[in-house]
Amino acid sequence: MDSILDIARWQFGIVTIYHFLFVPLSIGLSALVAAMETLWLRTKHEDWLRLTKFVSRLLLINLAMGVVTGIVQEFQFGMNWSDYSRFVGDIFGAPLAVEALLAFFLESTFIGLWIFGWDKVPRVLHASFMWIVHIGTLISSWFILAANSWMQHPVGCRMPNPPPGSGCVAGPTQNGRAELTDFWAVMFNKVQLGTFPHVIFAAYMTSAILLVAICGWLYGRAGKPASEVTGAGDVEPESAALGAAAERRLYRRGIRLGTWVAIVAFAGVFVSGDVQGKIMTDVQPMKMAAAEALFDTSDTHAPFSLFTIGTRDGRHKRFAVEIPGLLSFLATGHFDQRVEGINDLQAQYEEKFGPGDYTPIIPVTYWSFRWMMGLGAAGLLGAIAVLWLTRKERAPTFRWYTWIAVWAPLFALFGNSVGWIFTEMGRQPWVVFGMMRTSAAVSPNVSTAEAWISIVGLTALYAVLAVVEIALLLHYIRRGADPFVEPPDRKWGQRDDDDEPLTFAY
């Protein structure tokens, strides 16, 4: 870590992975809260309002962290990666600007209206605010993923020597930068069409699993005598008075809603991931080969390895458990198709782009690809286990039941993280595939001292905030859902009462 390049790369990895812990939860929980509030309006059942308020607390804590860590994301392109910004700004800047104009304003304004607006607007309008926030998160995802997809597979642009196979044309540009020629091509990049549903379904799945885990744990607690309840401490509301049966009914609703959302979302993740794999094989064959640590081209029935023990440098395998033909199917849709290996691709790239190492770090891509799929599936199994263990008002008494509730959402969340580690590390050494190397993207005029101050300062701040955030989340999870309180039922055109206290205040 002695060069600005290494520091800038580590910083990008740290702050982006951290930011993306909050993003999927904000996307998914905003949809779940909006759905719960709508269910309350439709069914008038108080459980749905209690769940709305309970889950919204967790959403708001996460959303605050997602919003503030997002500022760093927008600033650091210019701060640490100024040559990247100069090279791609004509294409990459537009989605970022449009994201701010179309999505950030929507999210931040309507979340304020939702938080403080219980007594200010009619109930239907209030519920619509959370749907608008959710739509804002989807718009935001669309634009930022379009920007990222462009880095994976540049399209709709012009530059002096575009890489063969990209969707860009040759032509003179200012200082040889990449220039936009077709905005719609960037918006509907084929990589984007696979990535967007994959990321959004994963966000729904992760949030739904979190809901199941929390409700599952509270369901288990509600069945125990008060003297055995640990952790409730002095923050436990009058839940005991409400009766354990009513509490169980409440949390069981959350478990059911969450599990079914998680199952459907998992199907979406699975199908979109399959589509993505085939697109990736087409536009970034090296990433697919690196995901499999497939060194030698396999002419037919390329095997998918479940796990491998390789040599230290990751270049040779010693032992592997493999399923024949599956990789061919993942990559191409046919069990007997040819899949190109790393060595052949390396040789091809040297011919195309000149001498250099075009291979990502294989152990990272190989294992992150597996962890992504394994952790996602493990999270879903945890949610299904909770649903099954709580069927017909059964009370799970196993000791490891709590551990399912703790680990299932973490598995799903970390599945998101390693998925991004895979897709970004698998693109290396490129920052824009075939166009610009990461080593050429860094700011030339930033000193290592400045870069060190930045990475240490941000990491330390994020660490402190992580402790605060986790403590707050645990505090509210242990407290459970508050008792039902009828919210104001404001009529259309009703005037404010000037002396009435605010329904909600910071």
Next chain:
Amino acid sequence: MELTTVWFCLIALLWMGYFVLEGFDFGVGMLLPVLARDDRERRVLINTIGPVWDGNEVWVLTAGGATFAAFPEWYATLFSGFYLPLLLIVMALIVRGVAFEFRHQRPGRAWAAWWDRAIVIGSLVPALLWGVAFANIVRGVPIDADKNFTGSIWTLLNPFGILGGLMTLALFLTHGAMFIALKTDGDIRHRARRLSVYLGVVAAVLAVVFLAWTEVHTGNLASAILFIGAAVCLVAGVAAAALGREGWGFLGTFLTLLLAVAGLFEALFPEVMPTTLANGTSLTTTNAAATHYTLTVMTIIAAIFTPFVVAYQAWTYWVFRKRIAVHHIPSDELAHSSRAKIGLDPDPEGVVD
């Protein structure tokens, strides 16, 4: 009009929006320990901006994104050049943002006190540093022929830059006090109004010196008119506040910030980041710009969606137009506390009341 000029104007508008909106948020944050006498009053202050501060902050994110898209070279040079001030601003905005959201999440004076400090520092640092940054953009900084900033943090901390920072600090404090006087009721309203007059006098002195210096350094006739307009509005606003007219007072500082930022951009045009090096390259609206095609796409999108953004943000202010006083702050969370349940005074130290 050239599209590059259109986007220069749009970015100027975004910064004007940011300064007039988040300007009072910063002011409210900094005045927290000055104006509020107890926790109820601190909560009154925080709740005047509670529903809107996040939307106000998006103006700067949009300004940053628009600069990246419309003038990539400007974005790259500015952000990599003003590295440490921007890092400090980002960290301050992070701390301040979570402080608003986390402060009310747990009872207890110690918890709230930590977040109060975070709000004050998180408001003060950007209020000062945005001024330093803008003063240096207008003044010019060493930029080499490759459009890279070659100075350091000490280059930026020159007298002109520091004066610019002090001016935005004083203006945001005045603007915040005016906002509090307009949005609260009871004793704190009158204290805020009185304070806004004193702060306004200090801000007026700093603003006149800084804007005159800018005018001499790089100004033109249009910027002179805008600067004089800003000064007149500030004096008129302070006079209105002194006479007890809070609405006119707030309008005064509102227009002051609008006109001052407009004047700074007018003085800058057509350059966006002038260089102080003889053999360096000044960034201009032409040599820093994106292509005509990108600017066309962005112009269409901005033309369609900006009116909606302004409309729903304005509507939010309408929804939350009610003045907030101490008796509006709910304290029923104490009824749920464990102390209340076993019959003890839930708030023996008088934290909430």
